[in-house]
Amino acid sequence: MRAFSELIDRLVLMPSRNGKLTLLKSYFAETPDPDRGLALAALTDGGLNIPAIKPAVIRGLVAERVDEVLFAYSYDYVGDLAETVSLIWPEPADAQANDEDPSLGMVVESLSRASRSEAPARFAQLLDRLDPPGRYALIKLVSGGLRIGVSARLAKQALADFGAKDIIEIEELWHGLKVPYTDLFAWLEGRAEKPSNAARALFRPVMLANPVEEGDLDGLDIADFRAEWKWDGIRVQVSCEGGVKRLYSRSGDDISGAFPDLLGAVSAEAVIDGELLVGDPAVETGTFSDLQQRLNRKSVSAKVMQQYPAFVRAYDLLMLDGRDTRALPLDERRQLLEGLVARLDPHRFDLSPLVAFDSWQHLDEIRRAPIHPIIEGVMIKHKGSPYLPGRKKGPWFKWKRDPxxxxxxxxxxxxxxxxxxxxxxxxxxxxxxxxxxxxxxxxxxxxxxxxxxxxxxxxxxxxxxxxxxxxxxxxxxxxxxxxxxxxxxxxxxxxxxxxxxxxxxxxxxxxxxxxxxxxxxxxxxxxxxxxxxxxxxx
Missing domain, CATH: 2.40.50.140 (Nucleic acid-binding proteins)
Known part of the structure; x- marks a missing residue:
């Protein structure tokens, strides 16, 4: 546990991205299984679930040990529950307690198996055994919100650096892996073959666009580029393989639970890249505020689904009937996408329309005065571009409205x-x-x-x-x-x-x-x- 708490403490204080990558890479190299995999899960929201310990339980434990007014003043000054409790928690009577360092695996197993009645006492015993940094890390671990400036993408990049792999390989494996990721680390260390992609409907890393900057469009032939509207929803990937259907955010988070009505309308083996919106594409496109009624939920009621029906405005096609289409030129993928969307439920899927323009100045005028209030600007894509994961400079641009x-x-x-x-x-x-x-x-x-x-x-x-x-x-x-x-x-x-x-x-x-x-x-x-x-x- 001490190694994990030191990692958290150093990540909090490390301002640079490269510095965080170095810390994570060193931790993965020096920490044995399953602790490093559990730490990875905590950093990426990858499945650690300790439901018996809530903030109210933590406050209750503190109230039994610390004067209520002192805690209130301390919390008001510090402003963070984990930091406050880690500092104000009284030291145990046994001065040797802090010398006993439980492993991260032991901590997770102990709390995960505890009932709601047993968990508070076990949690308090762990706090007694840990030093302030350890308590801070433990509270952050059980609360499910580290908020230490490390995104899931950054953690995956650290894994790629650690194993000298391409991050694209890791992202494509990610949703088929299980905590504590022992198979993943064995492959990264060269002790085993690459984990097989046995799972269906896995996430494909998305292709991203670069903002248009001064001079970017100079010298580019408009005949080589296509333009589309940039809608104000969220970028998603609809994946259907072998009867398994999933909906992913652009970062690879599985958000299927909140959109069963949309996934129920998927009737073809395909992977579609598009914009998640609310409304009926043939009638009305709702605002981002409407879409928020559906986001960040594990499940939704029939009433909410009826009031805020979801649909996808399709941009691109990554797979069709088992064929990977990402290497095809954009225009060819677009032609296949048109045929696919024509076969799907028109209330749940439509095709992102192309925007006609005859000069970059003309397109600038168009993006400043879009045809719909739920449009953020325009996307500019090279007609021959393959679908390349990441943010490659040149093939795709985004040109947003002025704020x-x-x-x-x-x-x-x-x-x-x-x-x-x-x-x-x-x-x-x-x-x-x-x-x-x-x-x-x-x-x-x-x-x-x-x-x-x-x-x-x-x-x-x-x-x-x-x-x-x-x-x-x-x-x-x-x-x-x-x-x-x-x-x-x-x-x-x-x-x-x-x-x-x-x-x-x-x-x-x-x-x-x-x-x-x-x-x-x-x-x-x-x-x-x-x-x-x-x-x-x-």
Whole structure:
């Protein structure tokens, strides 16, 4: 367990991607099975399930050992449950306890097998045996949310580096592997053959596009490229093989459980790359807010499926009737895709239409004024390009609409995670709404990026100097017409929201500029956002 806790501790403090890769590679090389596989599962959300330990259980255990007021003050200052408990947990009476280092495998097995009545006591015994870093790692492990700046993709890249393999090979094997990945590590270390792809409907790594930058399109012949709309849904892969049907996100997460109605309409052996949307393709395409009613669920009710029916707007074809089509030119794959979509349920699948243009300037004008509010811009693809996993420079480009911006006022701030855990770096901001002749701020979004480290320190100082109330780890800051901090906020779109008092929520908000020069009373009003929303959904 000590090796795992040291890994977590060092990953939290490591700012660079290459540094994280080095740490992971070393851990995989130095740690025996099954511990390294269990750590990999924890890092990638790969199947560790300890349902008997919830945050409420952890708080209850702390309440039995620590003064309630002391814990409340500590949690308010630190802002992270795992970090607070790891530091405030009383040392055991037996000074030798911390010398006994349980393995990660032993910890997972002990807690996984424990009943709900047994688990709290076992968990407390483990906390007694561990030092503060070990407690922190244990709590993060059981809570299922490490949030240490390591994505599943980064962990897979570390595996590829460790075994001198191509990450594409690992991604194509991934969903056929089982925790604790002993077969995978045996292959990476050269002790066994590559694990067989016995599982059906596996994920194929997706081809990605590069943003259009200055000069990228200069000299390119428009006759060699095709253009499509870039829809505001989520990129998915529909896979059907041997009667097995799965739906994957672009990162390879299996999201099939939330979309049984869509998978039920798959009637051909194929792998389709496309955009997941809500509505009926022949009638209406819903907003991203509508789609969110279906996302991040293990299952959905019949009522939700009826209210928010899902469909896929097909972009590309990776496999058809057992034939891998990825090496074919785009135009040939498109022709096969047209024939396939014509055979599928038209309420669940349609074909992404091509956009006609006669110059790059013309396409620029088109992407600035799309035909539908749920369009983010255009995709540009070379007609002869094979389907190449990853982000290759040249064959595919994405040309998004320019983001919208408004001036909003900082209302609340919360501590961040990882290396930002000592800063107030998560910000809720609002715009003005007039009620009964008075102006009041109503929240419209939350952002935690878009500013430099230097600006973070400035905002953090402002929050500490201007706190007017506290709600657990959240601080309410001074925000009047004459006093406060204004952010210029950039965002991709707006949606109706019953969760926000304003009734409006931003899509992909980020802070684009700090407006220290602007009085809060001159920030935007809710009417401005409502007009923008009306134009977007018109």
């Amino acid at each position: 919208h911006t408004v001036d909003a006022v900082l209302m609340y701030a919360q501590r961040g995670h990882g290396k930002r855990s000592s800063f107030y770096s998560d910000y809720t901001f609002g715009v003005w709404k007039e009620e009964a002749g008075n102006l009041q701020l109503v929240p419209v979004g939350k952002a935690y990026f878009g500013f430099s480290d230097e600006e973070l320190a400035q905002i953090d100082k402002f929050v500490r100097d201007n706190t007017i109330d506290r709600f657990g780890p959240v601080r309410s800051v001074k925000a009047t017409e004459t006093e406060g901090l204004v952010f210029e906020v950039a965002f991709e779109g707006l949606a109706r929201s019953s969760r926000h008092k304003s009734g409006v929520a931003m899509r992909f908000p980020r802070i684009s500029r700090l407006r220290w020069d602007k009085p809060p009373g001159e920030a935007d009003r809710l009417e401005t956002l409502e007009k923008m929303l009306d134009e977007m959904i018109r």
